[in-house]
Amino acid sequence: MKSLPPTRRAFLKNSTAVVATGALVSQLPFPTVTFGKPDSRKLKIGWVGCGGRGTGAANQALSADSNIELWAAADVFQDKIDKGLESLKQYHPDKLNVPKARQFVGLDAYQKVLESGADVVLLTTSPGFRPLHIKAAVDAGKHIFCEKPMATDAPGVRSVIESVKKAKEKGLSIVDGFVWRYTFSHRDTYKRIHAGEIGDINAIFSSYNTGSVDRYPQWTRENCKTDLEWQLRRWYYFTWLSGDHIVEQAIHSIDKMLWTMNDLPPAKCIGQGGRQVRTQEKYGHIYDHFSVEYQWDSGVRGYHYSRQIDKCAAGVWDQVFGTKASYTGESGRKLHLFRTAAGESKWRWRPEREGDTQNGYQTEHDEMYASIRDGNPINHGDRMIKTTLMAIMGRMAAYTGQEITWEMALNSKEDLFPKNLEWDMKLPVAPTAMPGITPFI
Numbered sequence: 001m002k003s004l005p006p007t008r009r010a011f012l013k014n015s016t017a018v019v020a021t022g023a024l025v026s027q028l029p030f031p032t033v034t035f036g037k038p039d040s041r042k043l044k045i046g047w048v049g050c051g052g053r054g055t056g057a058a059n060q061a062l063s064a065d066s067n068i069e070l071w072a073a074a075d076v077f078q079d080k081i082d083k084g085l086e087s088l089k090q091y092h093p094d095k096l097n098v099p100k101a102r103q104f105v106g107l108d109a110y111q112k113v114l115e116s117g118a119d120v121v122l123l124t125t126s127p128g129f130r131p132l133h134i135k136a137a138v139d140a141g142k143h144i145f146c147e148k149p150m151a152t153d154a155p156g157v158r159s160v161i162e163s164v165k166k167a168k169e170k171g172l173s174i175v176d177g178f179v180w181r182y183t184f185s186h187r188d189t190y191k192r193i194h195a196g197e198i199g200d201i202n203a204i205f206s207s208y209n210t211g212s213v214d215r216y217p218q219w220t221r222e223n224c225k226t227d228l229e230w231q232l233r234r235w236y237y238f239t240w241l242s243g244d245h246i247v248e249q250a251i252h253s254i255d256k257m258l259w260t261m262n263d264l265p266p267a268k269c270i271g272q273g274g275r276q277v278r279t280q281e282k283y284g285h286i287y288d289h290f291s292v293e294y295q296w297d298s299g300v301r302g303y304h305y306s307r308q309i310d311k312c313a314a315g316v317w318d319q320v321f322g323t324k325a326s327y328t329g330e331s332g333r334k335l336h337l338f339r340t341a342a343g344e345s346k347w348r349w350r351p352e353r354e355g356d357t358q359n360g361y362q363t364e365h366d367e368m369y370a371s372i373r374d375g376n377p378i379n380h381g382d383r384m385i386k387t388t389l390m391a392i393m394g395r396m397a398a399y400t401g402q403e404i405t406w407e408m409a410l411n412s413k414e415d416l417f418p419k420n421l422e423w424d425m426k427l428p429v430a431p432t433a434m435p436g437i438t439p440f441i
Contacts, residue, residue, distance in 0.1 A: 040373070044071035046118030046142070048110045048133060050084035051075075053147060054124030056361065057177070058084065061122060061145065062092040064365035065373070069095050072102040072116040074109035075125075076232055081105070107421055114140040120173075120372070123147065126235035127243055128417055131156035131163075134174075138163045141170060143372055145365065147177035149251050149388040152243035154412035157389050164381030173377030175368040176384035178255045180331060182360030182367070185349045189329060189336040190259050192347070198338055199324030204257045204294075204302040207317045208250035211310045212278055212288070220282070227427035237284030239430065240416035244286045244395050246273075250306035251391040252331065256318050257294065257302045258390055263383045265390060266294040266302065268405040271397030275432050277309050285432045292394035304394065401435030414441035 043065065047058050050073055062070060070088065075081050081103050088096060104112040110133050113121065123133045123146040131151050137144050144167070151157045167174050180186045193201075215236045224230035235241040242248040258265065271292035278288040288309055294302035320327040325346050329336045336349035371378040393409035396402075418427060 040067070041119075043068045043119045043369070043372070044117060045069065046071060046113035046116060046121040047073045047084075048113055048121055048123050049075060049125030049129075049147075050080040051124070053177075054122065055084040055087050057122050057124050057145060057147065057365070058088055059091055060362050060365045061120075061369075062088070062095045063362060065369040068369070069097045071097055071118050072104065072113045073098050074104040074113045076105065076107060076109065078103070078105045107423075110136060114142060118142060120145070120369075126232070126241040127248060128152050128156075128235075128241040131159040132417075134160055134163045138167045138170065138172060138174075141172065143173040143368075143377060145175050145177070145368060146384075148255075148384070149243055149247050149391060150176070150385055151388050151392070152240060152247060153392065153414055153416040154389070154409060155415045156417065157385055157392065157410065160381070160385050160388075164379065164385060167381060168379055171377060172379070173368055173372055174379045174381045174384075175364055176380050177364065178252065178384060178387060179360035179364065180252060180256060181259065182363040183358050184351070185336050185358060186256070186329075186360075188349055188352065189327065190256075192338070193260060193320060193322075193327060194262060197325070197347070198320060198322030198327055201260065201300050201320060201322050203300065203321045204260050205317070205319040205321075206253035206257050206302070206304045207315055208253045208304075208306040209312065209314050209316070210308055211312075211314060213245070213249075213308050217282075226424050228421065228423055228425060231284070231427060231429075234282065234284065237282070237286050239284075239286060239395075240418065242286070243392060244290075245308055246287075246290045246292075246304075246306050246395050246398070247388070247391040250290070250304070251387060253306070253316065253318065254304060254391045254394065255387040257304065258383075258387050260320050261296060261300065261302075263386055264296065265386050265406050266393075267297045268403055269294045269394055269397050270403050271394050272401075272435070273395075273398035274435075281429075285429055287398065287433075290394065290398050292397060294390070294394070396440060399433035399435065399438050400440045401438075402440050404440065408440065412441060 045061055045068060047070060058070060062068060073081050085098060102116055114136055120143040121137045123130060123144060127149050130146060134144060134146060150160045164174060216234050219233035221230055224233055231238050231241065269292050271290060273287045273290035275287050289307040292304045316331040318329045325338045325340050327338055338346040340346050368378055389409055393404050396409055397404045
């Protein structure tokens, strides 16, 4: 892994430089890459990670283009592949070309998909594997759709930064799963915010408060054969796999905070959190609530709250407070409203084009395949990795109780991914983080 810029200023400068030089280096010849020319061939999709969200992504990918087929599938569990393919048969019976010989199972199954002849890969496993899979896919010259988040620790972030640079050089598409970036209502809203319609931004608020998330209740210590199987089956509850729920789920809200700031990362943050209610062993070691204050050099403050506790007030809200007006939005609904300081409605989102949609899950794939066909593949790698690090940064602040700067987060040496994964390895659950005791590494 190459060394990386040690500062936030250098990080941003480096991203800009890559964009500027991309047009030159992307003219170099690379096999299977269609940068700069139309691509009309039948595209073969390799699917890595066949769980629920992965099946949704595969469905949307197969709906995005008429000349496409699902070519290969990989997962660590055969039952995931079986269930995913059975679900897809209901919607795309003529686009499934995944014989048993191209169904790969195991920790190295992703490599076999990359060697199968696929043109595009869907990377939808648990997030801890994402940096490894992105690197391998870029090295293999594949266009990539990758679900959020893109890493669960700073070494993973640094790996993805290098992969994004290489993907630009190769003219490869990298499209992310930050779904709200692809809905017309959010695009219209943030365009207006960036145009200054609510004035200069003073503060941003976001919440991702839900009931307790009880995933995969059927999998227990008793019916999983090894430590690794148990943690992979219940991946959501282990930080090395999910990043904790602020990184895996509430990252959507953090992404909108970053979007508000035109993708300028915060300088630092402080945070709190804990594991107050969801304390049973089956919930691993993640927290059930977070609160983080992000600070930008301009003086803007961003306040994020996320909670997964039953019988509590819930809501996924975004608010931006400007010098002229304020913005209120609720994810999952078409509520996007600007109000004046006096509380008067100034603007409310209404569909402006025929076919305006809130289905960002479909739009992200539609735009990706259209860009590949046009010979100008989309690469959203720079912004997707900023959002990922911003969420990890908030978790670091809550876990340690320390003020965490962007530079500290980017250069952290805490590597959560276990070395030399094997099915029968001993893999003890890490202790729950304790602010003031858990060190920043």
